[in-house]
Amino acid sequence: MVIAVILIAAGGFGVYYSYYRPSSTSSQSPSFTAGAFSSGQVVTFVYNGSATFECTPSLTALFPHDPNASGASGTTSCGAGNASQSAVPGQVPEWYLIPAYAGLSAFGLTGYNATTRGFPTVNGSAVLTDCGAGATPTACVDHPADAFSPFFAQFEVHAGLSSGVEGLPVGVLPFPAHDMVENYTSFPIVPWGTSVVFVLDPNILPDRATGVCAPVVVPSNLSAPLGNCLNSTAAIYAAATTCSSAAQDYNSAANNPIWWVLTHEDHVSPCAQVYVPSPGSLAPGGPGSGLNTNLYEPYSVQSGAPSSFPT
Numbered sequence: 001m002v003i004a005v006i007l008i009a010a011g012g013f014g015v016y017y018s019y020y021r022p023s024s025t026s027s028q029s030p031s032f033t034a035g036a037f038s039s040g041q042v043v044t045f046v047y048n049g050s051a052t053f054e055c056t057p058s059l060t061a062l063f064p065h066d067p068n069a070s071g072a073s074g075t076t077s078c079g080a081g082n083a084s085q086s087a088v089p090g091q092v093p094e095w096y097l098i099p100a101y102a103g104l105s106a107f108g109l110t111g112y113n114a115t116t117r118g119f120p121t122v123n124g125s126a127v128l129t130d131c132g133a134g135a136t137p138t139a140c141v142d143h144p145a146d147a148f149s150p151f152f153a154q155f156e157v158h159a160g161l162s163s164g165v166e167g168l169p170v171g172v173l174p175f176p177a178h179d180m181v182e183n184y185t186s187f188p189i190v191p192w193g194t195s196v197v198f199v200l201d202p203n204i205l206p207d208r209a210t211g212v213c214a215p216v217v218v219p220s221n222l223s224a225p226l227g228n229c230l231n232s233t234a235a236i237y238a239a240a241t242t243c244s245s246a247a248q249d250y251n252s253a254a255n256n257p258i259w260w261v262l263t264h265e266d267h268v269s270p271c272a273q274v275y276v277p278s279p280g281s282l283a284p285g286g287p288g289s290g291l292n293t294n295l296y297e298p299y300s301v302q303s304g305a306p307s308s309f310p311t
Contacts, residue, residue, distance in 0.1 A: 031140075031306075031310070032049070032141055033307070034130050034140045034141075035179075035208050036130060036182060037180070037206060037230070037231040037232065038181065038183060038232070038301070039183070039185065039231075040211060040231050041303070042208070042209065042210065042304070042305040043184075043186075043301055043303055043305070044301070044305060044306040045180065045299045045306075046189075046299055047140075047142045047299045048189055048298050048299065048300075052298055053078075053142050054088065055076075055079070055294045055296070056087045056088065056294055057084050059072055059073045059077065061084070062082040062083070062294055066150055068150070068171040069148065072169045072170075075148075075168060075169055076144060076146040076147055077294075078144040078147040078175070078293070078294065080147055080149040080196050080292060080295075081150050081292060081293075082292065083193070083279045083290060083292055085279070085290045087294065088193065088296045091190070091291075092182070092187070092190050092192050092193065093194075093195060094182040094195070095180070095181040095182070095194075095196075095236055095276075096176075096178040096181075097129075097180070097205060098176045098177070098178050098197065098198055099122075099177065100199055100256075100259065100262075100275075101200050101202045101247070101256065101259070102122050102127050105121050106127075106176045107174045107177075108134045108176075109174070114133065117137055117138050118132030118134065118136025119138060122202065127205070128309070128311075130178065130179045130309070131143060131177060131179075132310055133174050133177040135174070137310070138310035138311070139175070144175045145175060146168060148169075148171050148172045149173075151262075151277065152172065153170050154261045155173075155261055156171070156173075178196075179205065179206070181197075181230065181231070185301065187300060188300055191296040191298050192296065192298070193296055194291065194293045194295040195279075195291050196292060197230075197274050197275070198258065198262065198276075199230065199273075199274050200273060201220075201228075201246050201247040201274070202217045203216055203244070203246050204230050204235070206231045209305060211231040212229070213229035213230075213231075214226060217246075218249065218250045219249075220246035221245040221246075222244050222245075222246075228273060236274065239273040240273070240274055242272075242273045243273075244271055244272075244273050247270070247271050247272060247273055252270070262275055278292065
């Protein structure tokens with residue numbers, strides 16, 4: 001394996017940020033299945049092979065007024081925060097649940113307490129997701145290693161990482177750890193268009209093996225703190241308009257740079273359970289509709305949980 005360590009000088013202090021990248025000679029065989037949620041159930045994604053995902057259109061087309069997009073293009077073609085709704089005919093939408101309440105550890109940054117296997121952590125415990133971050137050993141086989149987003153650049157600036165991390169261009173971070181949600185318990189292979197969901201309430205990210213949210217992790221003002229457990233698209237929609245004191249109290253106490261940026265610079269409510277970025281200018285339906293990334297993943301869906309999860 002290779003562990004990259006970057007020294008970043010900030011205000012006279014040397015701070016180390018590291019990110020685990022496995023060597024190309026790893027003996028671990030890739031799994032061509034992954035877990036996901038659909039209508040409250042755990043289902044299995046079956047991929048058609050490695051490196052078959054597509055990110056289109058280009059970053060400069062998605063973000064024509066962002067100078068960081070051009071610099072990012074030499075590292076990754078994948079971006080979050082905008083999308084062309086007609087880029088891939090026949091796409092079916094899916095949602096990636098990013099445990100944003102875990103802060104920058106969601107991106108596999110061990111300097112921010114991610115595990116060396118690629119999972120985020122909260123209070124010293126790993127947040128086990130369907131897919132680990134970036135190019136770590138727990139990443140799903142057909143996912144990008146890195147992605148660009150104007151949001152990521154904002155997170156970096158607030159965290160004092162305005163020159164980027166791991167030698168990556170500004171606004172490029174390892175692809176975050178995530179769970180996956182779609183609307184079918186069985187479906188033939190198609191290109192699935194992806195939307196990212198920043199999960200800010202620690203109470204509503206489901207257990208990947210059961211699809212259940214329990215117990216209550218952080219006290220909440222809600223009468224049903226687990227009511228919007230994110231194991232269906234209906235729950236995502238409900239959580240997007242629900243205010244929970246758990247989200248505000250936990251992220252504020254944790255000094256979470258993701259939450260701070262979203263609530264102070266992107267006008268997200270401090271108590272929002274989740275934030276689903278609007279797709280921006282390329283979405284004909286306007287804010288709140290359509291895809292918000294240019295990532296398309298080809299796979300089929302089978303009922304029932306996969307035989308194993310990454311560890």
